[in-house]
Amino acid sequence: MNPIYLEASVVVFGLVLLMAEAFLPRVDKRTFGWLGVAGLLLVLVLSFFVTAPTEAAPWQRFYAFDSAAMFYKRFALVTTILVLVMAVEYVPTLQKYLASATPGAGVGEFLCLPIFACAGLMWMASAIDFAMIFVSLELVTISFYILVTYTRRNPNSLEAGVKYLILGALSTGFLVYGITWVYGLTGHTSLAKIGPALLALQGQDTAIFFSFALILVGLGFKVAAVPFQLWVPDVYQGAPTPVTAFLSVGSKAAGFIVLLRVLDVFLGVPAIVGKIGLTLVVGAAATLIYGNFAAMPQVNFKRLLAYSSIAHAGYLLVAITSVLPHPGSTNPPVPFGETIAFYLAGYLLMTLLSFIIVIVVANQSPGDDIAHFNGLSRRSPFLAFALLIAMASLAGVPFTVGFFGKFFVFASALAGGQWLLIGIGALSVACGFYYYLKVVRAMYFQPVAAGADAAIELGGPTKAIIALLAGLILFLGIFPAPALDLYHASVKPAVALAK
Amino acid sequence: MPLTLHDYLLVSGLLFAVGFTGVLVRRNILVIYMCLEIMLNAANLALVAFSRFRPAADGMPDYHGQVLVFFIITVAAAEVAVGLAIIVALYRARNTTQINEINRLQY
Amino acid sequence: MTITLFWFFSFLMLAFAIVVVVQRNPVSSAMALVVSFIALAALFVSLDAFFIGVIQVLVYAGAVMVLFLFIIMLLDIKAEQRRVISPAALAGGLIVIFGFVGTFTQMLAGFAPAGATAPTLPHVIEDVKRVGILLFTEYNLPLQIVGTLLLVSTIGVIVLSKRELK
Amino acid sequence: MKNIFLYLLILIPLAGAVAAMLGNSARRISLLAAGANLALAVLLLAGFNSPSDDPFRYRAAIAVLPALDLKLLVGVDGLGMMMVLLATIVTVCAVQLSPEVKDREGAFFACLLFISAGCIGAFVSLDLFFFYAFHELALIPTFLLIGIWGHGERLAAAWKITIYLALGSFILLLGLVALYLAIPAEHRTFDLTKLYALQAQLAQNSGASLVPVEKQGWIFLTLLSGFGILISLFPFHTWAPQGYAAAPTPASMLHAGVLKKFGLFGLLRVAYPLLPEGAQACSKVLLVLLVGNILYVGLVTIAQKKLDLLLGYSSVMHMGYIFLGLASLNIIGQSGAALLLFAHGLSVAALFAVMGILRDRLDTTRLEDFGGLARTMPLLSLFFGMALFASIGLPGFANFAAETMIFFGAFGADSLSVKSVFDFTPLQWTVLAGLWGVVISAVYMLRAYRRIFFGPLPDTLKSPPDLTAAQRWPFLVLIAGLLVVGFYPRLLVDVIKPGLQPTQPATPARVGVAQR
């Protein structure tokens, strides 16, 4: 099967679901959620059977189907599947905040929009042309504008939406201007052609870096790197929780794959490598510091996870810096694609696990502050233990996937001789232990708040998924090889390409 | 002295700066949104200029740039639609479009 | 002649863009923006991009700005009573803007192709056709994506702006 | 993978932990698991003496990440075997001496067993990565144990110990990775046995070192800081006393007795064999710090007014002696250090156990509240006395044998022809400080014993009952272990020596050595 059909089937499936939802008003809306899960699962399965097309087609200028692209496509699918599960779990809260006259109205769209966003994410994973990057990224961004604002009777959600809208549009402006300048410099928008064209330019490194910087602004916003991270805490806190989860995992991962592809091009220009290196190092350092330190005083769990998301962006940036050539080391630059992919895979598991639990707990508690997790170990030992695993993994305790992620990141940073980042990283890890364990403290040390001590009910499928995620965190924490193999699994050609 | 690419780029840059200024200093979200559109249009101007001043092999303007402009305009239109919908929802809920008045979420 | 027109429309565009920024009343801002965009369309035309110029007028000056005006009217937003611009924002904004303009002009000064003059065109302009062909052949995939995007934004606008969901 | 015994050693406590969490009679289950583990360890020790060329027995491996040659490689040499024995003994005693747990009993014992499994895993791992990873397994359980079931300032202590140790182990991780990266690319592996073999081979062929000499210094320093924080090396020690004071008794026993030894074990296993030149280069720094441990912390200990803090500080102080043995850089001192790991582990576990029982019975740890308890608690006072004398290095207990080896090793480490006392090498001056530390430790320990058990019984103490029958045998086990090894240290020394020997520099000859 041609890989391009993956996105197409996702979009078609989304449309079908949307129609079905519109024309079958009596069916419980949650059914569509589970249908969505099933459909995406099917696509996920299909993704293992795609083969490279036998002949060149015009879309191949925009669309890559290398192993990285396939990995991030599957990543997007898994993320969306889990987000849909969360969304189904979130339906009670959703209805509370929807301006719906009839129960269930608006729920169907909420369950369908992530599917379209998923298609956007998958396209981003494949995008190798700035035109494609721009449109797929905008598809994702606009979907998120809608999703973040979705619970518009919730003032926080609205506020988050407005902030995301303004800052997102601003970053789009810079991205577009950057793309314009790259086009102006090289006459191309295709990454494959930009690289050689940039090399051919003589004495234009100011303009090249200028345009790179503008694009970096746009992508830095996506991955939440300092100083373009300020939207993150507010938006994460305000958005409906499944959307927050989607943002923090899907959007960030897609941002990273695009960033990697773009960086790959610009790092080919020797004249600006030094400046790119400086930018990345300073950016990574600032992101680590900001994310980790500012997370410590937080009291809202979602906001805490927002800062944590910034912090993890910092770690990922650290991994990227390892590719920079550096004097005084005999080690060759470390390819970072694998590290980042693995890190993000781990990040997916632990972040989504946390968010699922947040949804479940917040549904049956007054809110989603850390204080509302007080005594969770009594209300639901299972959830508390699962969240404990998630927190341990986020903090980077061995035998969880988070540890391997950090291990790879810092191993590559060491190989790259990034001492400043390593030093800051050490402090960051210590801070991380503090704020992640703050949640553990709430769950295990604090007594249950009076009046909120009811045992937490948990549906079977959700429970199974929570157990699955926790189990995966532990499994990949001991045997990371499967995740890495997945990253390296490339698309087999249907017939040997005669090229 | 004939017109050069420089002139167009300068104007585009200034337009971008004006739009950016509006985003940074205005409080009314609608006006901010207008200014964002100005920024996108500055990019369009530069794109078109680039495509004109850098002819393709056949000596005609490089229409790839104009296709990109087309995409930008389309996307911007969609963005405006969604953005205005959000602003309307905001106004209904909070009765304001002043950006400094929406700061429930902070720190 | 062309030069004079260029500078005229550039000035017009920039001046009205500035009006957008400084005008208290959003309606006035919107009207100024329309003027600015029309001037921009003129600049497009000066670059022999007639199709883009037309689109600019139709989509921006026409559709988008009308949408803006509708919304402003719908919400009945008055001119801002107090200061339009807060001093802190102004200070920060000006620093940023001067920084931007400074770096931008400096970059532009060193930008080698900037001195290029517009080459004369060997053929008749047929940009609608050329753009159209490109869009529907080579750029088909992005176009499809834009289509999806429009679908999503349609859904979004409906969901977000209906008073009551049914 | 025919040798599953060492995996079993790790899995039994883990399985026990899961069973304890799910089952009803957590205490019995965990005692069973700990006991089974001890029995297994003893069996392995018994089978250890069969002659073999391989210093590492019971080897097995499970591939984890072939790209990096990362595998769950386990195996024990004498040192590892001894540490496993220590861990299993202390675990059994800790479980048995656990006070009654009313709240979430299952989780309590599960945490204990997790710590135990982590320690054992670290001791049997021959892969740098898992060696590190297993140790960290104890981090979260420690946090929970102190936070949920702790005493006094439990929250502050839980934070402090966890963050401090997390930071320390992160630095350690950096050091380990740096070590890995400093190895020439064609030799890179996490497999310690391969690294040892390479090191030996290189030394034989060209006298070269596996890790470039110019890099060894700072890698060693990084490892020393990382391990140092875990061991509570001065000045990174302040987490230990407060943490131990706040932790529930069995947690203190396991942590101070076993887990903390991981750092020293790591220095012996990784840093000294693989970075001999680095160790030499950093020896002055280490000497200064360990004198800090012995003298400064010793004095701080004297100033303590609460038993829990006093014991905590004293355990910090004794780490200085182990460091002294390591710093001697020779087989005598390092064997002594290794033996002291064992001895201190048992004695400090017994001391903390007594402290815990006193705290449970009397609700206080302030020294001035105690008095005359030898009358009402004769058995407890006997055991405390023996553990105390062991810890201050009284002959007959293993600690003395170990300290003697350390002193001899350190004092005779350098090629020596002392003409006057002023010709002492820095290492010898350190020995002097160490000997003075022996006096200091006697001062505070006897002072504490005098306060608690001697003198008249104050009216405020309602004559507390002595040890129950169930509480007796763990003490007997601990004390007996100390005595047996103390009487004939070669029982263990001869087992651990072969593992240490190949990494030592040749010993220089000295003047005036008697002909034999």
Added chain:
Amino acid sequence: MLAWLILFAPLTATALILLVTKSSRQLSAFLSVGAVGASFLASVVVFFGPDFTTQFNWLEFGQRLIIPIGLTIDKLSRTMLLVVTGVGLLVHVYSLGYMHEDRSESRYFAGLSLFMFSMLGIVLANNFVMMFIFWELVGASSWLLIGHWYEKASAADAAKKAFLVNRLGDFGFMLGILVVWSLFGTVVFAELKPAVERISNDATFAVILPAAVLLLFMGAVGKSAQMPLHVWLPDAMEGPTPVSALIHAATMVAAGVYLMVRIDFLVIAAPTAQTVIAWVGMITAVMAALMATQQNDIKRILAYSTLSQLGYMIGAIGFAASGAAMFHLFTHACFKALLFLGAGSVIHGMHHEQDIWQMGGLKNKMPITFLTFAIGTAALVGFPYLSSGFYSKDSILIAAGAKSWIFLVMGLFTAALTAFYMTRLFIVAFLNKPRSENAKHAGESPMVMWVPLAILAVPSILAMPFLLGRSSTLTEVLGLAHDHSKDAWNVPLLAMFMFVWGVGLAFIIYRNRDRDPLRFPLLAHKFYFDEIYAGLIAITHDLLAKLSGFFDKYILDGLLVRGATTLAFGTGFVLRFFQVGNAQAYAIFFGLGVIVLLYLAVRP
């Protein structure tokens, strides 16, 4: 094998008592007595047997370091064995009576057996480390026994003090062992001797060897309670009196002397050290005797007298007369044990009254005690020709004279003082009128107590002259074959003069007195040693400890560790103020970031 039996019989008793018979006091007591009895019998057998050494390697590191546990039977140890087990056996038997009413009798006998084990280990040790091992164990068992009545604060404190002061000495001892090992590569006495001889003329070692000897001597100073580490011994009298007799008179305190005799080849090779040792010994002798003259507690008087006599012995080491030292050690062990047991009998009879001014007239109430005590006193003061003390003290004085006149003067002065204070004690306690109710109703102790007294009295008064005459082995062992003709001084005559002078003066002063007519606060307060030490410790160690504690709590932990966390927390607190909530502010920060990036672009 027999040697091992000697060593391990008492340990077995300890272990059995602790593990099995703790609850049965009687059984414990007999186990302990039986063990020491066995040791004694074995010692007797060994005494008449050949020299031998038996050992196994306790620790072994190639040729580099071998620490054996080895038992040496030679001239020195076999005599010492006899003394230790003999006196020990008697004290054990005596304790059966003395401790009969104590409910912790089992613990007492366990401690006593442990002590015997330790002491015998010292005697049998063939190397430094083994000696150090038992050296420390002696200290520990002494702590146990002094603190036997732990509920009494003074006893508990005394036990602690004894152990700590000993530890102080051991600090030097261990260091000395290390230096010796690093010089000679061995710790075994027999191997050291030839090595020392090989280097005795080597100037390279002129500084370090005396230093090493003095460090080793520090151990002896601690254990044998020499100046300035003597302070623990008088306080140790808080222990039960048999303990005082055995440990703090006959055996343990003699261990220091024994050690120095063991290593006399080292001492001789280091003349500087020798002189220092002589001075320490003689100063201790004089000062302790002076202190004894003003004490009122019967046991304390004996304790100071012990100090003084130990000073003699240490002095003798310094005079290169280790034979004389050993001789005095043997005689002193007998008569001092006798005196202490006698004192114990008195105390027992007086219902635990120890102040001699509360006694008086005990001559008639406790005739056997009186008689044996008189014999002991005679031996201690060196009753000319009749007492063993006379001969042994003489041999030391002769050696002192050979070394320097000043030592002779000090020795003689001490002798006079000894005569004086012992006479004072004897007169006040036994002769004058009873001065208290207790004294009036005092009665003789049971047989189990006075039989050991009687047995000990025999060697005190008779055995030495007899042995001297008959046993050539002893003179040979102790190197007492002395040619009197070469003496510059007629020491026996001078000693006799001193004896008469001292006894006479005391008789005159204390005859029929109810109160002490002499007041020397300096002496009564023991030269204020305790006070000075307390002050010294307070301004050094304690202050340092307090300072360190403060530093640790407020600087290291408070300022640095907590400061760092506060800083981190503060940073986070400040950083989140970027998050003001206003999207416009975000846009401005965003813009600033852009500008920084763009500036980087145009920066050359």
